[in-house]
Amino acid sequence: MRKLAAGNWKMNGLALSLPEARDLGRMFPSPACDILICPPATLIAQMVWTVQGSPVKVGGQDCHTKVSGAHTGDISAAMLKDAGASAVILGHSERRTDHGETDALVKAKAEAALAAGLIAIVCVGETEAQRDAGTTLDVVGAQIDGSLPEGATAANLVIAYEPVWAIGTGRTPTIAEIAKVHAFIRDRLTRHMGADAAGVRLLYGGSVKPSNATEIFAVPNVDGALVGGASLKAEDFGKIVAALSAAA
Numbered sequence: 001m002r003k004l005a006a007g008n009w010k011m012n013g014l015a016l017s018l019p020e021a022r023d024l025g026r027m028f029p030s031p032a033c034d035i036l037i038c039p040p041a042t043l044i045a046q047m048v049w050t051v052q053g054s055p056v057k058v059g060g061q062d063c064h065t066k067v068s069g070a071h072t073g074d075i076s077a078a079m080l081k082d083a084g085a086s087a088v089i090l091g092h093s094e095r096r097t098d099h100g101e102t103d104a105l106v107k108a109k110a111e112a113a114l115a116a117g118l119i120a121i122v123c124v125g126e127t128e129a130q131r132d133a134g135t136t137l138d139v140v141g142a143q144i145d146g147s148l149p150e151g152a153t154a155a156n157l158v159i160a161y162e163p164v165w166a167i168g169t170g171r172t173p174t175i176a177e178i179a180k181v182h183a184f185i186r187d188r189l190t191r192h193m194g195a196d197a198a199g200v201r202l203l204y205g206g207s208v209k210p211s212n213a214t215e216i217f218a219v220p221n222v223d224g225a226l227v228g229g230a231s232l233k234a235e236d237f238g239k240i241v242a243a244l245s246a247a248a
């Protein structure tokens with residue numbers, strides 16, 4: 001499978017300047033992995049224009065369940081697609097926390113994304129309290145069961161495992177812990193999708209940076225990364241893309 005380096009700019013404007021984004025595409029004219037940048041919605045169309053002709057793709061950070069209608073402030077998957085996005089992050093822990101998003105809502109959003117022809121990047125992960133209670137696999141399993149969209153295939157679904165306590169903290173699980181959770185997710189997906197689960201890309205997210213990327217990308221069932229802070233600097237994100245390309 002093609003591995004995936006995805007950058008999530010979150011609510012940061014021109015974090016990676018547009019010329020830098022264009023340069024990122026030039027740095028990797030034929031990368032051995034897929035590269036995706038998910039800027040704020042206001043920058044999607046501009047980013048699509050900026051990276052056109054390069055291997056860099058652009059994605060959204062959320063979408064509504066409906067195609068259109070009276071939903072002030074929301075953006076539909078179809079609108080993301082129209083703007084040139086090819087994927088959308090769904091169920092990120094910050095949305096689950098800030099907006100009370102449930103597994104059922106994430107599933108409905110993911111189904112809307114698939115209907116619009118987008119790749120759904122569904123995020124799962126335990127809080128620190130859940131980890132300390134030894135319930136990581138129970139939590140992640142329930143999130144997979146509840147958030148997985150109908151119609152998911154290896155081509156249109158990506159799962160991102162992001163321990164909430166590792167996001168933006170500089171802390172990461174041990175390599176053994178990442179391996180254990182990713183193997184568990186693969187197994188859980190197989191229950192739902194059968195053999196197709198083998199081709200679903202499983203991203204690790206949470207304090208991925210140039211200094212730990214190579215080690216994390218060597219873990220079985222880690223098929224790329226969802227990168228927050230380190231995607232805001234072209235140089236750092238470029239190094240992570242290079243590490244993933246080397247692991248491909």
Ligand SMILES: O=C[C@H](O)COP(=O)(O)O
Nearest residue numbers: 008167168206207228229
């Ligand atoms: O979506 C990205 C994740 O929340 C990871 O963020 P981080 O790399 O800043 O820890």
